[in-house]
Amino acid sequence: MNTYELLNPATGEKLADVPAHGDAELDVAVKLATEAQALWAAKTAYEREKIIRKASTHARTKSNEIGRLMAQEQGKPWKQSSSEVGGSCDVLDYYAAEGVRIEGFSSPTEAPNLRSWVSYVPVGVCGLIVPWNYPLALLSWKLGPALAAGCSAVVKPAPETPLCTMAFVEALIEGGLPDDLVSVVTGPDAALGQALVAHPGVKKIAMTGSTAAGRAILAACAPSLKKISLELGGHCPAIVCADADISHAAKIIAYKGFRNMGQSCSSVNRCFVHLSVKTEFLAALKSEAEKLTLGDPISEPNCDLGPFCTESVREKTEAHVADALKLGATLITGGVRPERPGFYFTPTVLDGFTPEMCLSSEETFGPVVPVASFESLDDAIARANATEYGLCAYVFARDYATITRLTENLNAGTVCVNNGNVNTAYGPYEGWNDSGFGVELGRRAIFEYLKTRHVKVQI
Numbered sequence: 027m028n029t030y031e032l033l034n035p036a037t038g039e040k041l042a043d044v045p046a047h048g049d050a051e052l053d054v055a056v057k058l059a060t061e062a063q064a065l066w067a068a069k070t071a072y073e074r075e076k077i078i079r080k081a082s083t084h085a086r087t088k089s090n091e092i093g094r095l096m097a098q099e100q101g102k103p104w105k106q107s108s109s110e111v112g113g114s115c116d117v118l119d120y121y122a123a124e125g126v127r128i129e130g131f132s133s134p135t136e137a138p139n140l141r142s143w144v145s146y147v148p149v150g151v152c153g154l155i156v157p158w159n160y161p162l163a164l165l166s167w168k169l170g171p172a173l174a175a176g177c178s179a180v181v182k183p184a185p186e187t188p189l190c191t192m193a194f195v196e197a198l199i200e201g202g203l204p205d206d207l208v209s210v211v212t213g214p215d216a217a218l219g220q221a222l223v224a225h226p227g228v229k230k231i232a233m234t235g236s237t238a239a240g241r242a243i244l245a246a247c248a249p250s251l252k253k254i255s256l257e258l259g260g261h262c263p264a265i266v267c268a269d270a271d272i273s274h275a276a277k278i279i280a281y282k283g284f285r286n287m288g289q290s291c292s293s294v295n296r297c298f299v300h301l302s303v304k305t306e307f308l309a310a311l312k313s314e315a316e317k318l319t320l321g322d323p324i325s326e327p328n329c330d331l332g333p334f335c336t337e338s339v340r341e342k343t344e345a346h347v348a349d350a351l352k353l354g355a356t357l358i359t360g361g362v363r364p365e366r367p368g369f370y371f372t373p374t375v376l377d378g379f380t381p382e383m384c385l386s387s388e389e390t391f392g393p394v395v396p397v398a399s400f401e402s403l404d405d406a407i408a409r410a411n412a413t414e415y416g417l418c419a420y421v422f423a424r425d426y427a428t429i430t431r432l433t434e435n436l437n438a439g440t441v442c443v444n445n446g447n448v449n450t451a452y453g454p455y456e457g458w459n460d461s462g463f464g465v466e467l468g469r470r471a472i473f474e475y476l477k478t479r480h481v482k483v484q485i
Contacts, residue, residue, distance in 0.1 A: 084201025
């Protein structure tokens, strides 16, 4: 079998040779998933719940082992990577419990001898396409509802993070998931994902990735009318009002702007701060940025930040910073490559960003928080909404009227007020506009993996 080379982003050295699967391997995976899905769907939701919980319990025992693989291939510190494994198992458990709560209904009819009821059935084999920034968390958002609904899955991880994905799925199967119910196919480029999307045996596609990739998937699925759910890019604003707790706001924005080297769709990309508190806020954010430690994901597992996952992401980040400085922004802190091997970059705060700068309209996907000031809420809302994206927004304020006005006028599927806890299993996560298609997380997400059946009987 052909292979491709996987690099360690902390050292730039070879980490592993990974299988480069093609059409033949994909055909086998879909065929086996189709057979396994029929048996899985025949089980009751209660049986599936017990099996999923048993499998996730076993996977938790492998958190350090799987987390180590993630740290090595993705660059996230080992402690954070291991935590991601446990959090992913929590999402599987959440949906295992939701599976037994899928409720149909009956309806009054137009005649006394008619009966009408609605039930839901699994869509079938699901193709799950997962990015490299949170490889297991974003897999669990898809795999959890798919399994609970009675579906099987063929998983296509990003080329950068196949090892932790394969290990996680293997742990779930060791823990009791039926053989072939979930399989992983790996490859070095987009061709394998395109083949998965086009495969006639795959009935549903769920993907997290770029907006351009989402549009391509929508176009590719149009002929077959597959079910689709997409979580796409973001360009998330944060608004810090005059009455905000500035220290708290700086901590949260630093967390959302810098964690995982800013490689998150829900990262703070633009920060609008009331003119009266901007100086105080910049000082607080600078302090938070400079507290963060860079380190090797394995030998320094408690560091705050590891390297970028790829050199290309670092290069894009550097280009955005250089463009902003050229067009008049002021560097408050960061903005340099530290003198060490690997794809590292220091957390960066910029003051005075303007609309013509690249980072004002393009998702940087790096640890850069650009700050601008505002005087009126109308101005803050207009500038925050000046994007085609609509994933998340952050508000920091104390006055309830201000909070209400902002949350009801920001164009985003998720608005966090005085916190940065964007993704919770119970909260629906829907990207508006160019940020998504369908919903992930929350109770209703399981219906993305179900078909509706109406039965009408004349007695």
